[in-house]
Amino acid sequence: MTDSLQGAPGPYFGDFGGRFVPEALQAALDELTDAYDKARVDPVFHEELTRLAVEYSGRPSILTEVPRFAQHAGGARVILKREDLNHTGSHKINNVLGQALLTKRIGKTRVIAETGAGQHGVATATAAALMDLECVVYMGEEDTQRQALNVARMRLLGATVVTVKSGSRTLKDAINEAYRDWVTNVETTNYIFGTAAGPHPFPAMVRDFQRVIGVEAREQMLAIGGLPDAIVACVGGGSNAIGIFDAFLDDDVRLIGCEAAGDGIETGRHASAIIGGRPGVLHGSHSFLLQDEDGQTLTSHSISAGLDYPGVGPQHSWLATIGRAEYWPITDTEAMEAFRLLSETEGIIPAIESAHALAGVVKLGQEEGPSATILVNLSGRGDKDVETAARWFGLLPEGEG
Amino acid sequence: MSALTDCLRQARAEGRAALLAYLPVGFPSVEGSIEAMRTMVDAGADIVEVGIPYSDPVLDGPIIEHAGEAALKAGVRVSDAFVAVKAVSEVGAFPIVMTYYNPILQYGLDRFALDLAAAGGVGVITPDLTPDIGRDWRAAAARHGLDSIFLVAPSTTPERLHMTVEASTGFVYATSLMGVTGERSSVGNQAEKLVNRTREAGAEFVCIGLGVSSGTQASEIAQYADGVIVGSAFVRALAEAPNLEEGLKALRGKVSEIAEGARKRT
Numbered sequence: 240m241t242d243s244l245q246g247a248p249g250p251y252f253g254d255f256g257g258r259f260v261p262e263a264l265q266a267a268l269d270e271l272t273d274a275y276d277k278a279r280v281d282p283v284f285h286e287e288l289t290r291l292a293v294e295y296s297g298r299p300s301i302l303t304e305v306p307r308f309a310q311h312a313g314g315a316r317v318i319l320k321r322e323d324l325n326h327t328g329s330h331k332i333n334n335v336l337g338q339a340l341l342t343k344r345i346g347k348t349r350v351i352a353e354t355g356a357g358q359h360g361v362a363t364a365t366a367a368a369l370m371d372l373e374c375v376v377y378m379g380e381e382d383t384q385r386q387a388l389n390v391a392r393m394r395l396l397g398a399t400v401v402t403v404k405s406g407s408r409t410l411k412d413a414i415n416e417a418y419r420d421w422v423t424n425v426e427t428t429n430y431i432f433g434t435a436a437g438p439h440p441f442p443a444m445v446r447d448f449q450r451v452i453g454v455e456a457r458e459q460m461l462a463i464g465g466l467p468d469a470i471v472a473c474v475g476g477g478s479n480a481i482g483i484f485d486a487f488l489d490d491d492v493r494l495i496g497c498e499a500a501g502d503g504i505e506t507g508r509h510a511s512a513i514i515g516g517r518p519g520v521l522h523g524s525h526s527f528l529l530q531d532e533d534g535q536t537l538t539s540h541s542i543s544a545g546l547d548y549p550g551v552g553p554q555h556s557w558l559a560t561i562g563r564a565e566y567w568p569i570t571d572t573e574a575m576e577a578f579r580l581l582s583e584t585e586g587i588i589p590a591i592e593s594a595h596a597l598a599g600v601v602k603l604g605q606e607e608g609p610s611a612t613i614l615v616n617l618s619g620r621g622d623k624d625v626e627t628a629a630r631w632f633g634l635l636p637e638g639e640g
Numbered sequence: 641m642s643a644l645t646d647c648l649r650q651a652r653a654e655g656r657a658a659l660l661a662y663l664p665v666g667f668p669s670v671e672g673s674i675e676a677m678r679t680m681v682d683a684g685a686d687i688v689e690v691g692i693p694y695s696d697p698v699l700d701g702p703i704i705e706h707a708g709e710a711a712l713k714a715g716v717r718v719s720d721a722f723v724a725v726k727a728v729s730e731v732g733a734f735p736i737v738m739t740y741y742n743p744i745l746q747y748g749l750d751r752f753a754l755d756l757a758a759a760g761g762v763g764v765i766t767p768d769l770t771p772d773i774g775r776d777w778r779a780a781a782a783r784h785g786l787d788s789i790f791l792v793a794p795s796t797t798p799e800r801l802h803m804t805v806e807a808s809t810g811f812v813y814a815t816s817l818m819g820v821t822g823e824r825s826s827v828g829n830q831a832e833k834l835v836n837r838t839r840e841a842g843a844e845f846v847c848i849g850l851g852v853s854s855g856t857q858a859s860e861i862a863q864y865a866d867g868v869i870v871g872s873a874f875v876r877a878l879a880e881a882p883n884l885e886e887g888l889k890a891l892r893g894k895v896s897e898i899a900e901g902a903r904k905r906t
Contacts, residue, residue: 259741260701262770263793263818265800405705410682411696418698423819425795520742520768533718534746536695 244488244563246447249493250439253560255553256440259520264418267425272440274345291336292451294370295369296326298333299455302463302614307584308597312604315611318467319368320483320586322618324577326395329590329619330452330479335431337448339366342429348426349373353417355382355410356545356592357389359433364398366431374398377416377495379409382544389623407538410475410548412510414522434476435552438523449482456614457486465612469493469603472567473595475510475546475557479618484564487609493565496555499541499600500568510539513566514550514560526553542571542627545592545619573598575631578621590619593629643762644787644810647686647734648845648866655680657862657902659684660847661895662738663878664691664869665724665774666716667707672884674727676891680874681733681870683892689765689869692721699767701822703872707879718743722759723754729760732890736763736789737760741774749777763787764808770800771807778807789813794830801841811845811866812838816852822872824851832864834886862902870898 250256258268278284282335290300300321300496309317322330342350350372354360360376367374380402383390406412414437421430435445437537461467470487472480474496484494501509509515512527519528521536529549541547558564577597582588584588589597600615607613621628629635651658661680663762677688680689693716700708721737728735735758744752744766756764763786769777771790781788787810792801805812816831817824831848838846848861849869858868871898877894881887 257773258770259773260770261767261793262791262800262804263699263795263815265770266795266797269797336665363663385680405693405702406709413697415696419701419820522698523768528742530742530746532746534694534742534744535712536742575712 246487247443247554249443252554252557254518255524255526255556256439256442257525258523259525260523262420263422264425268438268440269343271341271429274341275440275444278341278344287340288337292333296332296336297324298451299323302456302459303586305581308581309604310583311580313607314609315604315607315613317600317604318612318614319617320452322479322613322616323589323593323620325638326364328622329362330449330482331359331433332365333451333482334433334445334448334478335359335366336363338431339370339372342372342431345429347429349424350374350431351377351417351420351428352431352433353377353410353413354433355413355547356543357382357386357393357544357623360400361389361392361396361521363431364393364396367398367530368396369554375401377401377403377413377420378412379403379407381408382410385627386544386623409544409608411536434478435481435554436476436522436524436526436550442524443555445478446481446485446554449478450485452479452482452616453484453486453498456483460614466490466492466612467612468607469495469611470494470614471497471596471599471603473497473546473618474551474555474590475499475548475592476550477552480617481552481554483616488563492579494558495599496564497567497569497591497595498566499543499546499595500570501540502614504568508540509550509568510541511548511568512549512639513555514568516549518556520552524553526556527551533580542574543591543595545590546595567593567599567602569598575628577601578628579632588621589617590621591624593618595608642787642810643734644687644736645845648811651686652866657858657865658686658730658867659899659902660687660689660867661685662689662691662869662871663874663876664693664704664708664711666711667875668710668878668884669714670716670720670723673866674724675884676866676878676888677724677728678731679888679892680895681728681731683895685733685895687734687736688706689736689871690721690724690728692718692737692743694740694743697740699820701820701872703875703879704821707875718747719816722755725756725759725761734762735760737761738767740764741769743764743776749780749814753780753786757786759817761786763789766789772806779883789826791815792834794818794834801837805838805841807841808843811847812843813857813869814846814848815850816848817850819850821850823853823876823879827851827857831850831861849864855897858898858901859904862904868902
């Protein structure tokens with residue numbers, strides 16, 4: 240097991256990762272790394288996190304086989320890992336509860352977070368309410384408009400939502416603004432980062448908190464007949480994907496990450512960092528990135544606010560480079576087709592983010608045929624996306640669309 | 641020994657703090673920014689920090705952020721910084737570049753150092769690259785005779801302070817407070833404490849930046865630091881003017897005020 244790929248500790252994953260942040264934040268990141276290193280081997284911490292996972296989030300999440308959906312995926316056996324059934328409606332709560340517990344451990348009283356689709360913001364606001372922490376969430380103006388329901392949810396939970404109007408007004412700029420807050424208020428404030436990207440220790444720590452998805456799924460699959468042939472998950476920053484991949488890294492299982500291809504890679508209007516970008520430094524780590532010749536970050540495009548990010552977590556860049564995982568482009572149209580398909584055939588409305596993974600399953604199933612078993616991470620539910628989908632499919636009454 | 645240390649030693653001999661004046665290249669235009677940099681030198685800046693606008697400037701407040709956004713929208717390129725550096729060097733001041741790391745990385749570490757040195761640049765400040773992470777960059781800068789200037793903050797631990805002082809050449813950039821660039825009415829006593837800690841860790845030259853916007857502040861800082869670093873106040877002078885001509889006039893006034901303040905060492 241010396242050459243296991245599981246649980247890589249960082250700060251580097253091959254050439255990727257690191258900690259490219261202002262000196263003012265280094266002490267806070269060291270403190271966080273230190274607190275996490277202690278917590279990860281502390282049975283009391285694990286007990287508390289497990290208790291919250293069971294009694295608050297509703298873990299373990301179930302597996303659901305979807306045969307009517309699978310008919311459209313070449314007749315392969317398709318099984319969903321139901322992270323959409325977690326409290327707050329996505330996998331984000333797994334990570335947030337861990338980081339909120341750490342915040343209490345290091346004695347800070349205020350948390351900040353960035354959010355794209357709003358799922359991480361809602362999860363952070365939830366944990367902050369639960370653990371009596373002041374909470375400020377940064378969200379790009381474009382995202383506050385397309386995810387207005389989640390803005391209201393965060394406010395109901397007592398969080399302050401700050402609308403970010405700089406740059407592309409999406410997730411990338413929300414992260415910039417959160418960094419500025421952190422540099423100013425680091426003494427009282429912990430940054431609860433939402434994805435397995437950013438400076439060390441976030442990529443490894445967020446992966447560890449999300450790893451429960453794959454650990455559960457592996458046991459659950461073995462209990463119903465064996466490991467799947469392939470696992471499919473959507474990748475923005477990549478936390479749900481790395482969360483389900485990690486426990487399977489040493490198995491003979493294909494791992495496929497679906498990046499948001501927006502209008503199509505060839506149009507340049509997409510959010511596929513690995514497929515359409517090249518290595519660079521953004522938001523604290525060295526990883527694949529959409530950028531111009533001068534290293535200026537390019538604006539990403541995706542119908543999915545949660546995937547609309549020009550970077551990707553460093554561990555995915557590493558897995559892509561060494562060939563352990565594959566990354567596929569899924570366009571807006573393909574994702575929305577899969578969104579409709581799962582809703583109509585199985586009565587499950589997925590998050591548009593997760594619909595990118597479902598579109599990957601349709602393609603893979605058609606390639607592999609009925610003998611294949613495919614496990615897909617259904618990372619979130621689609622309640623927040625009803626308006627976007629209704630517009631896309633023209634389901635709103637005339638004059639309101 | 642470097643051009644920067646000579647400059648700072650000279651200022652010290654004259655009983656004053658040096659003025660390090662920042663402007664982003666390309667704001668309001670490439671030519672306009674170069675004209676503004678020449679104006680700053682004429683009005684008393686010893687060292688000009690040529691800023692390279694960047695899409696994700698996490699250590700900058702709104703004034704510099706918006707100027708950089710405007711410059712990028714107008715099409716400024718990394719290579720324009722070298723044109724500005726050359727112009728500053730030709731009017732007898734010392735040009736250094738302030739840039740986030742990714743533009744250097746994409747240009748190529750060695751090529752960036754080579755082109756900057758060839759243009760007359762003497763050093764580089766990297767706000768999001770610390771010396772422990774930036775070994776490759778430090779080596780490239782050293783190969784081409786450039787100083788690598790790193791930041792310390794009030795939150796910097798004693799171990800990191802020693803490491804940073806050890807690795808910095810030219811001077812150490814002490815940020816006066818916890819926060820992003822921008823004007824503040826006072827830099828408080830954190831700045832002096834940090835300068836003292838940095839000197840105790842072995843730094844010969846320490847300059848103070850972040851939040852400095854008036855001659856009064858500059859004269860306070862001149863009591864204990866080797867240099868005063870000012871950015872947002874100068875950018876604002878340009879940004880708020882109705883045209884470049886008025887902007888240069890306002891800029892000249894602000895630079896003179898702060899240079900005058902930096903001379904009042906009691």
